[in-house]
Amino acid sequence: MGLADDLAEEKLHTIRKGVLNKILILDVERIPGITQQYWWDRGDLKNRYIHYETVLRAPRTTILCAKWYDSDEVIQLAEWDKGGRKRFLKRVHSLMKQADIIVGHNVDGADLPWLAGDLHIEGRLPPLPPIKSVDTLKVLRKVFKGGAPFKSLDAFCQIVGIPSKTDRYDREAMERAVTEKSIEDRERLTAYCVGDVLATQALYDWCRPYIPNHPALFVEGKDKMVTCHRCGHDTKPIPRRYVANIMSYSMRQCVECGGYSRISIEPERLSIVRSV
Template sequence: MALAERALTEINPAVRNRILILDVERVSGISQQQWWDRGDLKNRYIHHETVIREPRTTIVCAKFYHDAEVIRLAEWDKGGRARFLKEVHALMSRADIIVGHNILNADIPWLEGDLYFPRIGHRHKPNLPPLPPFKTVDTLRVARQFKSGVHFKSLNALCQILEIPAKTDVYDREAMNRAVAGSVEDRERLTEYCAGDVIATQGLFDALRPYIKNHPTLYVDGQHSLTTCNRCGTETEPSPRRYIANVLSYAMRVCPNCGGYSRLSFEPERMTIVRGV
């Protein structure tokens, strides 16, 4: 089965994990700079005391995997930034798994910083408790496992390659500045742009999921939870192949839905007692 043909392979509706697809948008930072020559600005370190405005998250869009609705949250909604961050915290607290594109280097650390630390340039001082633990799936890291086999790894590029509905707009830094200043048109445009990325991310997640060997375990009620596919929650089937390690071999199973392979870690059959030295 071709990779693009698997884009419609969805997670079993009986899966009980709460899987949150998430994307954020931010406003850029502003700092003072003193310089004698334009070359002085190259790779210049930004000192804390020169910061006028720190970058901060202004929009969060998300949806739980099996829900149709995309949740839209923004700091300019009723209640301001205080309510915005509380709602983001509550949303993330409900998730067992959070999925996004480049979330491990971007969205997650950005949000955790916003939830716990005040941002220069905004008067709000958050006072929120630590988030409960959750697992993550970063579709960018999944794409990187193909290395040079996939030349373009941005969300938009991957969606176009796999023929998944992708971005219909581009991020505009000046539009975000106008949105923060009060522009209703720019607020609506940027929020819809963020929501579109959530839909695109779920499509990419569905397409790449069979290739996520370390996908967090999915729980389905029933007698056969030990043989449930860890990628899509479907009951797996025995495979004639075996997973061969240096000393032991393991029974393997294959998912009839997504095609992903898994191995059983219990009662392995011993292949040999010989080790290379």
């Protein structure tokens, strides 16, 4: 039984079939940069500023694995594929511009800024259209804070019972994959990245009730006022009201993920659904 089969057995809050948004789960692997260092004693190296003139190799993304939320296929792209790095960046750009929402663990702090540099500065590719992101690390930090002292993808998945990583990132393996063209290391690192994508989707489903600012999901033929914007399932009215500083609002709860939303009806604007 593989990791994907294990994830399917977990009780997670999956998105309703028929959601129109294109959701891309994404993870990247990189090779570190190399710089020259001149020093008189070891203390000179502490917090040493890196000057551009001393850079021998800039860090760069070498592997990107991703899957559309509603597909079982994991897309595997690498700079050593046919066509080389130039084609790799174009394929990544083409994939990302199809997405409405990109999901990842620390995707806002790492993957997306890294890719922006690779695609637009190095690759000279045009800007991507506006894309919403859901960063599961931000969700854990905001909701649980010190209540979840271990927030890495691997650690938190283990804590909540989600099958997670079966390997670790190996810098030396990446060096061999790039400089020595080691097939074994390339396959190993790509498989590691695939595992992160599968674990990220499962964590995303687990986190769903705790994402009040999730981008709205739309289901064809369904009233967006009474469907859950987190998962697209139906919601039901509840007697509890959301109390703000000046007024209170009626509330609904998702019948699948259990997330809450408030119905805001004000004379100055149309009714909208807001998370709580």
